Every structure is written in structure tokens, then in C-alpha cells.
Amino acid sequence: MRALKQHQGVVAPMDRSNVDTDMIIPKQFLKSIKRTGFGPNLFDELRYMDEGKPDQDCSTRPINPDFVLNQDRYKNASVLLARRNFGCGSSREHAPWALEDFGFRVIIAPSFADIFYNNCFKNGLLPIVLPEEIVDRLFREVEQSEGYQLAVDLEARTVTTPSGETFTFEVDDFRRHCLLNGLDDIGVTLEDAELIRSYEDSRRKTAPWLFGAEG
């Protein structure tokens, strides 16, 4: 996994609440057996006027000029500003894969859905929760200033605006540690292999039906 310590980038505003993972990446693209290549189909139904198909050349498709990521000023955005309950619905990790593949590294919202929030950290993508009134203000500032950028420091847990104003955010230590160092958390868990085995040994004694019962 790609580490993330600091990041500064152009902010794109996604001004709607309850953005679900079906919207982030529609189901037809879930048929891929790869982890990469989902970027061109990020927000497919909002971004294009036609129905997208897997393995299609998206460069010739009719685009929706009103959609935020189709506007020139946001094309190179790497920070997504969003509303309440972003990433709700399906557990599909294809959603963070698509966001990451498009070029996003940071998502800022007043709240995230649990599974999506967790999936982001596994893919070098940092979801940041900020209070609604601050998110509201950021929406206004982005709108008013073309090329608006935010700087994020995961070590310090801060988001800094172009005027130098800084907001701190909460993130739990384990997720932060893994993302700062680009760690594979399977490797971290396997350091406790002996503990897992001893748990299994004791559980096998108290609940033997959980082990090896075959139909």
C-alpha cells in the first residue's frame, strides 16, 4: 500500500449527501477481477450521458458537462470534499479503488459510512471527518476560488487552508500508523500468530462444534 504522510492538492466539491458506493462505481464494473483500472468509471452514471460498459474506451463517450469532475478547474483534483454519510451502502472496495485510481488521496466529509471509511485506509486513501460547519465553509471557499487547494498532514492530523487556517481531525492510532508507513496489516496481524493459535486451542475445547463440522 502507498504511504500517505502529507498531501496537498486541488479540491473538488461533491455537493450531495448520502453518496452511495453504487454511485461511486456502478455494478457492471465490479465484474473485473483486478484491483486497478476503475478510475475512468468513477461516478460513471453522473459523469457520462450514456450507460457505461466494462472494458470500454471512455474517451469517446458523451460526458455530462454539469458534473463537477468534468469541469476543467477540477480535473486534476486529488482532494474530494463531500457531504454527510459519504460511501454508504455496498461494501465494494472497488469504490476506494476507483477514487484512488482517478487520483484522489484525501476525502473530507462531515461523516462517512463505516465500511467505506475502513476500506479507504487499506488503499492509501485518507478519509477525514470535519464538523459540518467547517465543511460548509470549505464548500464556499472552493466555489469562490479556482485552483483552491488544501494541505493535509496525517502525522499532525491537520488540514490547512490557503489562508493558513488549520483544522485538526481525529483518526485512530492503528489506521494512522499503517497509512503513514504504507503497512500491510496482514503482516502486522501475523506477528501474533501464536496468540491466534492459542485462542483456537482454547475455543476448540469450549466450542468444538465450531471446528471441522462438515455437512
Place this chain on the structure above:
Amino acid sequence: MAGKTLYDKLWDDHLVKQRDDGSALIYIDRQLLHEVTSPQAFEGLRLAGRKPWRIDANIATPDHNVPTTDRDRGVEGIVDPVSRIQVETLDKNCDEFGILEFKIKDQRQGIVHVIGPEQGATLPGMSIVCGDSHTSTHGAFGCLAHGIGTSEVEHVLATQCLVQQKMKNMLVKVNGKLGPGVTGKDVVLAIIGKIGTAGGTGHAIEFGGEAIQGLSMEGRMTICNMSIEAGARVGMVAVDDTTIEYVRNRPFGPKGGQWDAAVEYWRTLHSDSDAVFDKVVELEGSEIQPQVSWGTSPEMVAGIDGKVPDPEQEADPIKREGIVRALKYMGLQPNMAITDIKLDRVFIGSCTNSRIEDLREAAAVVKGRKVSPILKQAMVVPGSGLVKAQAEQEGLDKIFIEAGLEWRDPGCSMCLAMNADKLGQGEHCASTSNRNFEGRQGFGGRTHLVSPAMAAAAAVTGHFVDVRELMN
């Protein structure tokens, strides 16, 4: 010290390690695998040179991509080559790693969340994961069941553990009895309507109260299934006689002397009377009407006697904007009666509502009636090959076919339209599935979430109608 909640007990029984940073390793008793969210996990194992930690803890089946017709052709019957590759990849991965799979032609194949309980692969007190957000279904058995992402599927394959932060405890209590024609689906839609799609975020929800205790396991599964639509990864119901009777004699359940020991343990799986919840929500069962969703989020629901809301009446600007957007997408006008919504298709199926009881309820409504000529299609997709066989044994298939509904083979089907079953642009569908998101059932499709009985009533009238008017 206060007593423990059911969630506390399940957490403690699966805790391998509590880390200083607040994260914990939770042992996973069962992982269910399907073709959509597992290929990258198996590939990850291979790339890292890792083996599954405990092969017998995993059970797989293809469900999302499978066609619901021509199933005797097996994988060859999957017309879309991309879908076929995904199902073949699951077969190959399970063969390579020695994982039990109910393949496409196996009668035990079905939607993962139907076959787990049906096989006794879901047992009370287990921790269960699957790369699917509706894994919360299994919590109906007093399980700790989480939907997870693909990286976590790989993590569980490799370590048999999940890294978790303990969630908060939430109790949703449904008091009293439900009225006739009101089902588990109506209860859970009413709950989501009340608490919102983020009402359970960060919480494990326990559903309790007389109305929940009075439900069958099928009804409880429907409720737990849609916990995620209220934002909660985990939904649970305490173990009681109903649970234990359902589990008895299932193929993967405990046998002989182990059965009694298991039941003794399972009887402890309820919240203590002095347990404290971080959040409590109560509903009166007798006040719950049959529900219909009108919008593009599961919280956008109304009773059958209700109206489509008027955004002008909504004070919260973000919610108002959401209603305006939803009404535009759904092609509905403010203040129109729910019963005036005309339909194009009806879908009875999905991990929410495709079990035998769901099919019985739908069949009871359509029996002796005909599908409205207004509809382009009404289809019934049983949740598994065994549900299908049971329904056929009871003659339900004949009732559906005589009424003009299509009787299909098992799979996820039009719930998310990854196979050939989908809505056309602008079409309205009465659906027993779980999500009414934009495009969920097909590009431009318009989904209305309802119970199987309400879907059946809509099928014979062509619009929404109070199913109670058609009963008896």
C-alpha cells in the same frame, strides 16, 4: 458493574488481542465467499505467497453474476463473458485452495446470506464475515456478522482474524404486536425511515421487543439484513427457541453430544437485563403500516396510506435538496398518493426477501389472481436451489406461474442487476430488495422497496395497494 449486551458477549468471546492503540484482533469462525469481492483477495494471497489460515472456515458460492434461466448449462450458460470469467475465477480459486464451494449447478447454490443459515454454516454465537454489506443478515442468529471489503477478505483468509474497533451498543426495540399484513420488511423500513441511513453508523444494533421476538427466523433475517441500510455493519437478535429450532438438524450444525453443549452456550446469547446501551430507539409495532420507498435512499419511505413528501416542507436544506433530487430521478410529484405510483416491473427475491416464508407470503396474495396487464414483467427469484425445491414441493411455483409471474433460478438477480435481469431507463419496480439507489437495478431504473406481500399485491394491481385490502 452493568451487565453485558449481546454484542459485548460476542465481542469478548472472539477477542484474540486488545491492542494498546484501541484496535483489536477478533477471531472469525466463518467466512462466506462469492465471486465479486474475492478474486483480488485470492490474488493477494498468491502474490504474498500466503496460504489460507483455516480452510474449513470458508464456504463459497457464486451468486451475484449467475443467470436465473438456463441453469442446466452451468457456467457455459453465462452469456456475458466478463461475468463468466468472474464465476470461473471463483471456481479456480476454491479448487486451488481446497475451499468448499457450492458451484453453479449444485442444488445447494444460492445467495450467500440464504445458504449460510440454510446449511447450518451460520450458527448462533459465531463471528461471520463476507465481502458483502448484507452479511449483517446472520446476526439474526445471535451472531457477530460483519460485511467487509476485499482487503479484509484477504486478511481473514490469511489470519482468520479481523482488525476491529469495538463499536457502540444500540438497541432498537419494537414493542407490542404487528398488525396483519405487516412483515419484518415493513418493520425494518419503518426503522430506517425513523433513524435515517446513518442512524446506526458506528453502532452494533440489537433488535428486540415483543414484535421482534414474535418473528420467524426469516423475518429476523430480513431485519438484520437491512441494518447496513441504517448505517450499522452489525445487526443482531438474541437467541431463543425460534433460533434453536431453526438450527436443529442443519447439515453443518453440531451433532450428537455436541448439540446439547452448543444449545447450553447459545442460551446465554442475549443481553443481560441490566445491560446499558449507548443509544435506544423504540417503535410501536401496532403503528407500523406496510411500507413503500418513494426515493433513492432507503430512509425515503412512507406508509401505504401516505404521500410523496413535499420538499418545501423540509426545514433541513441538505435533506430538502436530497428530496428534490430524488423526486426528479424517480419522476414523482410532491404530495401524490403512494397508491398512485404506477409500476412497470415487480421483483420478488434478493438476500432480504427470497426465503421460503417470503415466497409463501407472496404466493398467498397472488393465488387465484392475475398479474396486471400494465406490467412488463413480474418475476420471482428464490434465494437458493433448496428454497426453490421446497417452494415447488409446496406448489408455490404453480401459483406464481398461473398468476403470470416468472419462476426463476436462484441468485442475486435484479437486486443489483449484475446478471441479465435489470430495469430499463425510467421504469418503476416494486422490489423486495434492499437498496433503491440511483441505477441500482439498472441504468435509470426506479426502485420502490416493499415486502414480498406488498410486491405481490402490486403485481396483481399494477400500482401500489394496501395488501390488507387483498387479504381474505
